[in-house]
Amino acid sequence: MRIVRRSGWGILVVVTLLVAGVAPLAGQNGAYRAPRADGGHPDLNGIWQVMNEANYDLEAHNARAAMALRPGPYGPVPAAQVLALGAVGSVPPSMGVVEGGEIPYKPEALAQKKQNQENWLTRDPEIKCYLPGIPRATYIPQPFRIFQNASQIFFAYQYAGAVRNIFLKDPGPAPVDSWMGQSVGHWEGETLVIDSKGFNDQTWFDRAGNFHSDALHVVERFTRTSPDVIAYEATMEDPNVFTRPWKISMPLYKRQEKNAQLLDFKCVEFVEELMYGQWRKNPLSR
Amino acid sequence: MRKRLVKSILYGAVGLLAGLTAVRPAAAHHAFGSEFDANAPVLLKGKIVKIEWVNPHTWIHIEVTKDDGSKETWMVEGGSPNTLLRRGANKNTFPVGTDIVVDGYQARDHSEKRANARNVTFPDGRKLFMGMTGTGAPDPNSFPDKPKTTDK
Amino acid sequence: MRNLILAGIPAMVALLICAPHPAAAQAQKAPAKAYTPKRMADGHPDLQGTYDLATMTPVDRPMGAPAAYTPEQAQKIETAAALQREKGDESISGNRTAPPKGGDGSVGAAGNVGGYNSGWLDPGSKLTVVRGEIRSSIIVDPPNGRAPQMLPAAMQRAAAGRARPTSDAQENTNDPGLEKAPGAYDDPERRPLGERCLLGFGSTSGPPALPDYFYNNLHQIVQTPDAVMILTEMVHDARVVRMNGQHPPKNIRQWMGDSIGHWEGDTLVVDTTNFTNKTRFRGSSENLHVIERFTRVDDRTLLYQFTIDDPETWAAPWKGEYTWPATDGHIYEYACHEANYALTDILKGARLREKEQAAGKTSR
Numbered sequence: 001m002r003i004v005r006r007s008g009w010g011i012l013v014v015v016t017l018l019v020a021g022v023a024p025l026a027g028q029n030g031a032y033r034a035p036r037a038d039g040g041h042p043d044l045n046g047i048w049q050v051m052n053e054a055n056y057d058l059e060a061h062n063a064r065a066a067m068a069l070r071p072g073p074y075g076p077v078p079a080a081q082v083l084a085l086g087a088v089g090s091v092p093p094s095m096g097v098v099e100g101g102e103i104p105y106k107p108e109a110l111a112q113k114k115q116n117q118e119n120w121l122t123r124d125p126e127i128k129c130y131l132p133g134i135p136r137a138t139y140i141p142q143p144f145r146i147f148q149n150a151s152q153i154f155f156a157y158q159y160a161g162a163v164r165n166i167f168l169k170d171p172g173p174a175p176v177d178s179w180m181g182q183s184v185g186h187w188e189g190e191t192l193v194i195d196s197k198g199f200n201d202q203t204w205f206d207r208a209g210n211f212h213s214d215a216l217h218v219v220e221r222f223t224r225t226s227p228d229v230i231a232y233e234a235t236m237e238d239p240n241v242f243t244r245p246w247k248i249s250m251p252l253y254k255r256q257e258k259n260a261q262l263l264d265f266k267c268v269e270f271v272e273e274l275m276y277g278q279w280r281k282n283p284l285s286r
Numbered sequence: 287m288r289k290r291l292v293k294s295i296l297y298g299a300v301g302l303l304a305g306l307t308a309v310r311p312a313a314a315h316h317a318f319g320s321e322f323d324a325n326a327p328v329l330l331k332g333k334i335v336k337i338e339w340v341n342p343h344t345w346i347h348i349e350v351t352k353d354d355g356s357k358e359t360w361m362v363e364g365g366s367p368n369t370l371l372r373r374g375a376n377k378n379t380f381p382v383g384t385d386i387v388v389d390g391y392q393a394r395d396h397s398e399k400r401a402n403a404r405n406v407t408f409p410d411g412r413k414l415f416m417g418m419t420g421t422g423a424p425d426p427n428s429f430p431d432k433p434k435t436t437d438k
Numbered sequence: 439m440r441n442l443i444l445a446g447i448p449a450m451v452a453l454l455i456c457a458p459h460p461a462a463a464q465a466q467k468a469p470a471k472a473y474t475p476k477r478m479a480d481g482h483p484d485l486q487g488t489y490d491l492a493t494m495t496p497v498d499r500p501m502g503a504p505a506a507y508t509p510e511q512a513q514k515i516e517t518a519a520a521l522q523r524e525k526g527d528e529s530i531s532g533n534r535t536a537p538p539k540g541g542d543g544s545v546g547a548a549g550n551v552g553g554y555n556s557g558w559l560d561p562g563s564k565l566t567v568v569r570g571e572i573r574s575s576i577i578v579d580p581p582n583g584r585a586p587q588m589l590p591a592a593m594q595r596a597a598a599g600r601a602r603p604t605s606d607a608q609e610n611t612n613d614p615g616l617e618k619a620p621g622a623y624d625d626p627e628r629r630p631l632g633e634r635c636l637l638g639f640g641s642t643s644g645p646p647a648l649p650d651y652f653y654n655n656l657h658q659i660v661q662t663p664d665a666v667m668i669l670t671e672m673v674h675d676a677r678v679v680r681m682n683g684q685h686p687p688k689n690i691r692q693w694m695g696d697s698i699g700h701w702e703g704d705t706l707v708v709d710t711t712n713f714t715n716k717t718r719f720r721g722s723s724e725n726l727h728v729i730e731r732f733t734r735v736d737d738r739t740l741l742y743q744f745t746i747d748d749p750e751t752w753a754a755p756w757k758g759e760y761t762w763p764a765t766d767g768h769i770y771e772y773a774c775h776e777a778n779y780a781l782t783d784i785l786k787g788a789r790l791r792e793k794e795q796a797a798g799k800t801s802r
Contacts, residue, residue, distance in 0.1 A: 045662055148662065149479075177339070264691075276782065279785035318548060324541030341771075342774050363779075369653045370557070405552070410532045411534075
């Protein structure tokens with residue numbers, strides 16, 4: 001029996017080497033085949049970040065003078081509160097990330113979006129460094145880290161120290177609403193599919209006033225398409241706000257630096273003057 | 287030698303006594319005394335109009351009817367909701383319209399209709415938020431049934 | 439393609455070496471069964487899970503308590519706490535009056551205005567048991583179970599720190615007359631980190647991670663070969679332990695420090711430095727150095743040990759340990775900053791107090 005076992009192991013080694021040698025890096029149809037993580041699925045571990053302008057405005061747009069504008073004699077000019085930032089406060093142009101171009105608002109919701117834009121400074125939750133929600137956490141231009149093994153998947157975002165645990169077994173409806181929602185994940189071949197609900201209505205999709213209600217339902221898809229890229233899609237559904245589901249897509253790039261790591265961007269301490277400064281014993285001028 | 291024996295028995299007794307008294311928490315989210323006014327006690331009887339299941343404190347909005355018949359809404363500050371969620375509570379456990387009685391102290395800024403939720407009960411005196419001895423596994427039976435009668 | 443084969447060879451060699459050899463297996467079989475943990479694919483013990491650190495054992499040993507309680511003593515303590523909890527759940531009068539003007543006499547964090555109904559609390563119902571001993575304190579070195587005295591220079595530094603923005607103010611200091619710590623309510627930056635929603639109160643994330651004797655003691659560990667992530671529920675802090683990493687330059691500082699890890703046998707050793715100068719664990723300096731050890735002792739329990747090393751604050755390192763039992767409960771979002779009404783009320787309240795005092799309106 002011992003001899004059979006030894007040769008059994010030997011055969012296993014040979015077969016594995018053969019398979020390793022023969023199986024191409026590419027999948028059957030030539031698509032990139034990612035290395036496997038612990039658990040046998042494509043390995044999404046690593047530090048990732050977007051390289052686009054989605055956080056300014058998901059829809060295609062020309063460059064703008066500022067995120068907060070007011071009427072000027074020849075067109076909009078920066079609002080007084082952001083004037084001193086000059087070009088640093090301007091909005092870069094973008095081809096947009098929304099499939100079909102426009103977010104399909106219901107008419108009354110579109111009016112709400114326009115009001116949000118006009119009141120950006122007081123309404124955008126990013127200004128108070130509130131948790132970004134999903135999918136905005138993905139494309140805030142700061143790195144995030146995916147932890148993945150056979151039994152757990154977890155996302156840690158540098159921005160606001162946001163986190164989300166991805167349940168691999170559906171725990172049932174979320175008991176209360178939350179900023180980051182409740183996420184349930186499963187694999188469809190090479191793609192991680194994450195289904196999220198249980199959001200409150202407090203987050204925005206970007207700095208352009210795009211918003212949702214607490215009925216928001218997001219389905220994301222993560223597929224590695226090369227050693228350093230994940231193809232990311234997110235489909236949003238919210239019958240209170242939109243006439244139909246709509247989708248965004250963008251690449252996620254792996255941070256290449258050898259010393260890449262998440263650092264602190266909590267950033268509660270940066271907004272205390274804004275939020276509480278008037279209650280100081282000796283308030284600064286505002 | 288006898289002195290030492292007596293001393294060690296005494297220390298033992300003290301230690302046991304110290305151990306027996308429940309460990310007082312070393313820290314809390316914040317000192318309530320700095321937020322609420324010990325000279326402004328309140329008793330609020332009314333209906334739940336909203337519960338904000340948020341951290342660091344749950345806020346229960348309660349609509350009270352004043353003596354002159356007018357209504358005003360107060361916010362009372364509870365603890366972290368997470369403990370309750372782990373015991374099976376959810377946003378529907380205490381529905382809008384439930385009659386409750388809250389005693390506490392008003393916020394130092396008396397223009398704010400806010401108070402700490404020192405005790406939160408149904409009109410019959412049963413506590414809405416009850417502790418539990420257990421493993422932390424959710425138990426929807428942790429929360430008392432609605433009271434049979436309501437009173438203002 | 440070639441790279442894949444080359445990469446595969448070490449794995450195959452490892453597989454061959456580790457292949458079960460019947461004779462060897464029999465020789466290794468020890469008569470007394472020591473606990474062997476389940477292992478990850480890379481061979482290290484699986485430390486993962488969601489843990490509830492709540493325990494009745496305090497960090498510092500109560501005066502006169504033994505290092506380890508007898509089962510009878512422990513039962514008395516745990517039963518007394520359970521009775522207190524039951525008492526707290528008892529119905530009161532639905533026709534009660536408002537509480538007394540001038541305060542209800544409650545102390546500590548309850549601040550004379552009353553604390554929470556016991557239903558909000560989840561302080562732990564059992565003392566921690568380490569190596570079969572029912573512990574009276576988490577601190578085990580010094581042997582008296584209490585944190586050592588600070589060095590004189592460190593005490594001066596801490597006192598001076600109270601005159602500047604400080605984060606080591608005790609959250610439970612009740613100071614309605616604003617006398618105890620002058621200036622403590624002048625600015626948000628002077629408030630404790632927990633009140634500002636920067637970190638959880640107590641040292642819940644640490645490091646060192648300590649029980650919070652109120653609630654929300656859940657932690658989650660996610661383990662990959664490159665990094666171990668420790669999530670603290672309060673305030674959704676994810677500490678990333680970079681395996682076999684190096685600390686960043688001295689000017690890179692983090693609220694929870696920078697953590698790197700390595701394995702010593704079946705124990706994960708985590709080394710943390712680069713704290714901010716505001717984190718101040720019990721008055722520590724910014725050169726605080728914390729070493730933690732995580733060891734799985736059974737299928738539902740981790741042993742957590744820590745060493746506090748800060749020669750600018752304490753003459754010698756000191757140590758603590760307690761167990762992390764697994765829980766079936768979930769960690770829920772603890773958003774904090776997003777609904778921190780309390781901080782506004784605290785600062786506004788202090789400004790009103792000052793106005794009233796200036797106008798001679800009150801002697802509180």
